[in-house]
Amino acid sequence: MTETDKSPEVQGPNREAGNARQLDPSRREFLNKGLSATGWGLVMTLGVAGAVETVRFFSPSVVFRPPSTFEVGKLEDFASEAAPDERGIILVEPKWKDAHRFFILREPTRLSALYARCTHLGCTVNWFPGLNIFKCPCHGSQFHSDGVNFAGPAPRALDLLRISMDSEGNIIVDTSVVYPREDHSKPGAYIEI
Ligand code: FES
Numbered sequence: 001m002t003e004t005d006k007s008p009e010v011q012g013p014n015r016e017a018g019n020a021r022q023l024d025p026s027r028r029e030f031l032n033k034g035l036s037a038t039g040w041g042l043v044m045t046l047g048v049a050g051a052v053e054t055v056r057f058f059s060p061s062v063v064f065r066p067p068s069t070f071e072v073g074k075l076e077d078f079a080s081e082a083a084p085d086e087r088g089i090i091l092v093e094p095k096w097k098d099a100h101r102f103f104i105l106r107e108p109t110r111l112s113a114l115y116a117r118c119t120h121l122g123c124t125v126n127w128f129p130g131l132n133i134f135k136c137p138c139h140g141s142q143f144h145s146d147g148v149n150f151a152g153p154a155p156r157a158l159d160l161l162r163i164s165m166d167s168e169g170n171i172i173v174d175t176s177v178v179y180p181r182e183d184h185s186k187p188g189a190y191i192e193i
Pocket residue numbers: 118119120121122123136137138139140141152153154
């Protein structure tokens with residue numbers, strides 16, 4: 001006797017109902033479609049997840065920097081054979097004055113970012129290499145090459161901005177962090193060379 005033979009035989013109305021269930025084409029079609037949709041959904045999900053992982057694997061890692069920070073180059077970009085002037089400054093780099101309002105100052109053992117904002121009423125100072133001084137176009141304040149004021153209404157020296165070096169040697173200036181002159185030796189106000 002087979003397993004099929006052992007099954008109790010369904011009699012009467014139940015037998016008809018069982019046959020109806022077996023033969024109901026709309027129900028079978030619905031189930032088939034549902035299973036098919038679930039299967040395709042799973043395949044699509046796995047496919048998208050795999051594609052995302054592949055892109056992430058081959059993409060270079062992105063380093064986020066706040067919008068107030070700017071890469072200005074590497075230490076070797078500020079090399080100079082010049083002797084320090086009477087204020088100890090070897091180089092004043094004005095390249096970022098117009099766009100970002102700072103100068104890079106190079107001294108024998110440090111690099112700093114000088115904020116070009118006049119300490120009188122906030123105009124942007126200009127660098128005059130022939131005179132070796134900064135001048136403010138608004139009310140005539142003047143500053144030595146290290147930013148210390150010596151003429152005009154400016155009440156104090158120009159400030160410094162935060163400067164740092166990342167793990168790849170890129171020098172970063174952050175214009176959102178300001179160091180007044182008395183803090184010019186604090187960590188972050190300069191890079192040791
Ligand atoms: S704003 Fe610079 S001297 Fe007045």
